[in-house]
Amino acid sequence: MEDKLLFVDEVAARLRRSPAQLRWMIAQGTAPKHAKIAGRIVFKESEVEAFIESAFEEAARA
Template sequence: MAPTLLNVEEVAAMLRKTPASFRWMIQNGTAPKGAKIGGRLYWRESDVLAWIDRQFEEAS
């Protein structure tokens, strides 16, 4: 089964950020790692969820 791929707007919504704020995170290296596929940035949903979990672990 193929992983669920998310675009900038979808990841931003998951993080409750505006797309512009999420792009700022990408530029500063604080966003989850994505990959360019066909010239567009995408994130695997599982990677974004793992990144969120790590943020909570690091905050503890």
């Protein structure tokens, strides 16, 4: 199965953050794994899902 590529607006909506907040997370190094392709920041859908799952696992340990 091929991973769907998501853009900043789509990931921001999924994380319930504004695009500006997501860009700040990228600058801080706290955003899901991403790449720049043709001048645009893109995320693999599986990486975003893993990022969310990781947050829940971390919260369960705390």
